[in-house]
Structures are given as structure tokens and as C-alpha cells.
Amino acid sequence: MDQSLGFMTSAPSVRVQRNGNSRVLPIPADLARRAHADLRDIYDVELVGEDIIYRRHGAHQVSTQGTGGGRIGMIPTSAVTPAPQRSSVPPLDWDF
């Protein structure tokens, strides 16, 4: 049921592109405002049951596996940077 689409906002309308074809769909202006959607923002669209889920497209999306206590996230490497320098905290002793 999932369908990945891309669209650019030009609130109160959005241009949806799929397989090279595009069309314009209306979107409530209030919804666009509350989502801080700006012109040329790109979102991914997913159909879940009868609901359409819009997620802001970005390089740092987390894919997940499992559910409940077994749910884990896969952090993209682009969201990870090494710590910049050596520790500045004194070594641990029993007086902590």
C-alpha cells in the first residue's frame, strides 16, 4: 500500500510528482502553515490505510525495524559526526 511520492509545496497547493508525471493537489492553507511548509519544500508521501502521511524529505530520515520493545532505528551516517576533541572531564575516582 505504501507509495513514495515527492512533492513541492506552493501553499495552498502542492505539485505531486510520480514516475515523471506531475499534478497539482489542493492542501489546506492552515495545514501548510502549521507544518511550516514553504515554497519548494520537498516531502515524502505515504498512504497508510485511508490516511495520507506527509513527511518532510531530508537526509536524516530514520528507517526502523521491529515494533514495541523490539523497535530499533537505523541512523543515517550523514547524521553522525565524531566527537571533536579529547575529554575535558577529570578521570573518575570513588569520590564522585
Add this chain to the structure above:
Amino acid sequence: MTALAEWPPSADTFYLHAVTAHRPLFQGDVFRDVPFTKARSAGNPDRDPNVVIERRMVALLGYPCDIYNDGRLVKVQTVAPVVDATKMGIPPDWDGAFTLAPLPDLLGDGNTYAVDLRTAANIDASYLTTDRRVRALSEDGWALFRQRTILCDTRAMIELAPLRDFGSPLWAEIELWQEWNEAGQDPAAFQPWLDTHDPHFGGFTRRSALERRLSGQVRNLMRLAL
């Protein structure tokens, strides 16, 4: 939220403004007057250590899925001590303080404290009572706390956006659970309710719907059930 204008963040960013007993215990909650156990060497590896027990402030370390089992607190919990950050030699920008998680203005007196993530102890869950809870983290504070624990253990800095994104279904769950409790329901009955298959979600569980970011629909269903 991918960047912060100030570091460490303000208390307004870091904590929930009002925490009642209905709020389920959660990762990063700070408690006072909790027995923290140290096992110091007796000077000989063949002898048992000298055990020192100190009553102090601690932060709950476990991931929420490990704190609870079937909606009840797991008997054995893991906590880390809260220390006075001004005594840790931390630079103003916190550079290099990888092993500490800040707790800005923890007690409302303007002083910054920190969770020392290098040390942890197991305690009985019965010591973690809501009347001893000093603070509970906000959604942003929880993302920051997880960022610090990962930084401590891996020396890798993960941006806040994916941490918050991944955590949002669990955050929605805890908010629903709090609302469930506020309605006078049995707290232990929430998780079974959440794990119920529901025709409104095509036969999937309400939890599965929550994890698909349908928290609004799950909340509406729950309010009808309350």
C-alpha cells in the same frame, strides 16, 4: 530541531513544565534521596568490597522499553548519579564533556547539574517513587539526553533531528499513557489496550498505528474508550 542557539539548553527547553504522579516514569527522570551503591575495593581482590550506600540525586538511565514490562516497572532499574556541574571542570561551551549530560537549572536555583554517565548502579524500582521525582525531561530534553548517552558510549555525535524523529512514537505513547492515568484507568491496563488489534487500523495493533505516526487517531480512539 537540528541545532541549539545556546548550550547547554535552558530549563524551559529541557524539562516538562508540570509533572504529576500520573506521568509514567521515563528515561532521564531525576529523583532525589535514592540509595546509590558503591562497591570499593577492600584492598585485596580475594575479599569482598566495602559497600558504601549514599542517598543522592540520580537519573533513570534505562530505555523506556526496558524500564517497563507489560506496563509494570521492572524490579531492577539502572540509575546514574547527578553531580554539580560547576565542580567538574567543564568548559563554558561543554567541549570535551562527552561523559556528562547537562541538567540546567535542575532545582530552580540557577545552578547546572549533570548526569555522570560513566557511573551506574542498579536499584530496586520501589525507590523510584513519583513523590521523589524532581524533574522529567521534555521531548527535546529527552532527545538531548539520548544524544549525550550515545556520545558518552561511542564518541559519535548524532544530530538531534533523527533522534527526535525516531523517538516521537514512543513520546506519543507516554503522553497517551499519562492521559489514560489521568482518567483514572488502571495504569497496567494501558499497554494491553495499546497492543490490541483494531479494525480502525486495518487489523493492525494500535501500537503499530502509533509507530506509523497515527498518534492523533489513536488518541481519539482512546478518548472514546475512557
